[in-house]
Amino acid sequence: xxxxxxxxxxxxxxxxxxxxxxxxxxxxxxxxxxxxxxxxxxxxxxxxxxxxxxxxxxxxxxxxxxxxxxxxxxxxxxxxxxxxxxxxxxxxxxxxxxxxxxxxxxxxxxxxxxxxxxxxxxxxxxxxxxxxxxxxxxxxxxxxxxxxxxxxxxxxxxxxxxxxxxxxxxxxxxxxxxxxxxxxxxxxxxxxxxxxxxxxxxxxxxxxxxxxxxxxx
Amino acid sequence: xxxxxxxxxxxxxxxxxxxxxxxxxxxxxxxxxxxxxxxxxxxxxxxxxxxxxxxxxxxxxxxxxxxxxxxxxxxxxxxxxxxxxxxxxxxxxxxxxxxxxxxxxxxxxxxxxxxxxxxxxxxxxxxxxxxxxxxxxxxxxxxxxxxxxxxxxxxxxxxxxxxxxxxxxxxxxxxxxxxxxxxxxxxxxxxxxxxxxxxxxxxxxxxxxxxxxxxxxxxxxxxx
Numbered sequence: 001x002x003x004x005x006x007x008x009x010x011x012x013x014x015x016x017x018x019x020x021x022x023x024x025x026x027x028x029x030x031x032x033x034x035x036x037x038x039x040x041x042x043x044x045x046x047x048x049x050x051x052x053x054x055x056x057x058x059x060x061x062x063x064x065x066x067x068x069x070x071x072x073x074x075x076x077x078x079x080x081x082x083x084x085x086x087x088x089x090x091x092x093x094x095x096x097x098x099x100x101x102x103x104x105x106x107x108x109x110x111x112x113x114x115x116x117x118x119x120x121x122x123x124x125x126x127x128x129x130x131x132x133x134x135x136x137x138x139x140x141x142x143x144x145x146x147x148x149x150x151x152x153x154x155x156x157x158x159x160x161x162x163x164x165x166x167x168x169x170x171x172x173x174x175x176x177x178x179x180x181x182x183x184x185x186x187x188x189x190x191x192x193x194x195x196x197x198x199x200x201x202x203x204x205x206x207x208x209x210x211x212x213x214x215x216x217x
Numbered sequence: 218x219x220x221x222x223x224x225x226x227x228x229x230x231x232x233x234x235x236x237x238x239x240x241x242x243x244x245x246x247x248x249x250x251x252x253x254x255x256x257x258x259x260x261x262x263x264x265x266x267x268x269x270x271x272x273x274x275x276x277x278x279x280x281x282x283x284x285x286x287x288x289x290x291x292x293x294x295x296x297x298x299x300x301x302x303x304x305x306x307x308x309x310x311x312x313x314x315x316x317x318x319x320x321x322x323x324x325x326x327x328x329x330x331x332x333x334x335x336x337x338x339x340x341x342x343x344x345x346x347x348x349x350x351x352x353x354x355x356x357x358x359x360x361x362x363x364x365x366x367x368x369x370x371x372x373x374x375x376x377x378x379x380x381x382x383x384x385x386x387x388x389x390x391x392x393x394x395x396x397x398x399x400x401x402x403x404x405x406x407x408x409x410x411x412x413x414x415x416x417x418x419x420x421x422x423x424x425x426x427x428x429x430x431x432x433x434x435x436x437x438x439x440x441x
Contacts, residue, residue: 062406065371065413065417066410067373068374069374069377070385070405070406077392077398077402078399081399159277159278159279160278162281163375165378191285191289197277197281201275
């Protein structure tokens, strides 16, 4: 039996803030990657030829139905065998971004399908080129509807960043493990990290709910 | 990869992964129904407690929770969990919180007139829940539960970080032994994909069966 020690919390703060910074960095870059790649997948779903559609479906289904942790190890251990060397942080960011791009792809797809067919027909009637149809007609209407759903995946992604500790990225969880290894204090650092996730994720999910009310329909 | 590594680590690893999925799914289902039904309870205190539970366990990361149960619980309370059960507890409690939202949504989507009919027939609240609301709500829950089950399966990979010898841990050992990452990690990903595929198919048939039970024909490609 052991009691809570606030001084251990104070001792952990410098490491914690470093970890928080890395977590947020992974989150921002991973989100940007997943938003971009997800859009590419979603446009691939609607490609005119099945030689693009089928591979895109197969690849995204495979990535979405296999664990992020194993994918992290795959990127971390296998890519160097082919001579591609990245730091753990870069590898982790890429892996998490690619993994979540398969989720955002489904969100984009739903958003694009929700645009009324009349909009496509109008674009055809105005003989807009394909690029203009996407950028000026379809996407502006689709993206507005899907902002809350994308935001919810960003929150999920936040909660998956501790997996990067598995490949020794110095995010919050790994920092708490280092702190525990140095001071033999297990209780405080881990609890601080757990609470930090709730403190970030809960207001963020409230924000998404508010956005949903405002932007959707 | 030699046959020895395969029979000593990978096959038992698959079995551990399946066991973890099964036990955590059972716990998560129990939690989901308990908390989800509590969120529709008439007492405000019960609703608040259930809502608090879902927000806390959905808010934190399953991996952090798993580490917390494994490393902090022993020093705070003086008793320790076997890694396997710490993992089952962490996965069951956090995915149960996600499931509770599904249960609540499905219960809310049952037409209010159905419950009123129960009142008119002088059913107790529990009878209304058991005989009227749940049979209509459960088929609605199956597609989102199917997605959660896949997420749960993917979540079981986290236990390898606690040293539980599941299939991800086996992959790690095989990599150390053979120094060939590409092969074993590709095989591992395929193993997970096959399990996920079978689970999704199974849930599809459960959906058809429960819908047929209340006289609805399932829409093809309902899950996801």
